[in-house]
Amino acid sequence: MTQPTSNGPDRSTHNGLVIAGIGAAATIIAAIIAAVIGLAAHNSELSSDSASSPTSISSPAPSSVSSAAQRSSQPSSTPSMSVTPAASPLPSTVPILRPVDDPGFTPVWNGTFTINAAGVRISSSGVTPGNPEDWDLAYQSGGSDSGWQMNINNGDNGAIYPYEGTGTPNPAWCQRDYFSANDALTAQVGDRDCYADANGMVGYLQVTNIIPNGPTVVAWFWKGQPLS
Numbered sequence: 001m002t003q004p005t006s007n008g009p010d011r012s013t014h015n016g017l018v019i020a021g022i023g024a025a026a027t028i029i030a031a032i033i034a035a036v037i038g039l040a041a042h043n044s045e046l047s048s049d050s051a052s053s054p055t056s057i058s059s060p061a062p063s064s065v066s067s068a069a070q071r072s073s074q075p076s077s078t079p080s081m082s083v084t085p086a087a088s089p090l091p092s093t094v095p096i097l098r099p100v101d102d103p104g105f106t107p108v109w110n111g112t113f114t115i116n117a118a119g120v121r122i123s124s125s126g127v128t129p130g131n132p133e134d135w136d137l138a139y140q141s142g143g144s145d146s147g148w149q150m151n152i153n154n155g156d157n158g159a160i161y162p163y164e165g166t167g168t169p170n171p172a173w174c175q176r177d178y179f180s181a182n183d184a185l186t187a188q189v190g191d192r193d194c195y196a197d198a199n200g201m202v203g204y205l206q207v208t209n210i211i212p213n214g215p216t217v218v219a220w221f222w223k224g225q226p227l228s
Helices: 011-052 068-073 171-179
Strands: 106-114 120-123 126-129 137-140 147-150 159-162 192-196 201-211 214-223
Touching: 106 126, 120 137, 120 201, 126 214, 147 159, 159 171, 171 192, 171 201
Parallel strands: none
Antiparallel strands: 106 214, 120 126, 137 147, 159 192, 192 201, 201 214
């Protein structure tokens, strides 16, 4: 009897191998799918944990100078500085430059007086109120002749002129400047003036106030040698 030629496994064997291969492939694919699903789930959990838990960042060392935002949001431990009040007006009084005595000049009077149109008498007896017939120095507050007035009819040739020294006033300086100084015209608070006449009377005056009647002055007077 002639035997058929065998070209490979029979059909049943072939089908079994095919089925086994398909099963192995399915197992591998299932494992891959499970791995992918597990990785996705793990990533999802990480994302969820990251969203719910803030990331911890180490804080830098505190600085001794706070930022502008911190200064504006945090109360200060020191009280705020108050606004400096506006400067008050200067007082009406002025510093007094007191004179000194000189050899050869005898002090005869010092004090404060207001001089007006009636004027004052100035002599070795001191300063006394004047009258229309007898006065040496006066002050006219208004009109065309306003300002300091000298009596040209009493023969003593008195004059009042600015003290322009740079040091402490004294009668020697005032008398020495008698022949060269220009006459003082009107009075202003703070003015420093000298007075002298031909009889040897010398004065130093400082204007401390101006009122409607005339200037208020603080004054010192001496008696020296008559001028030649």
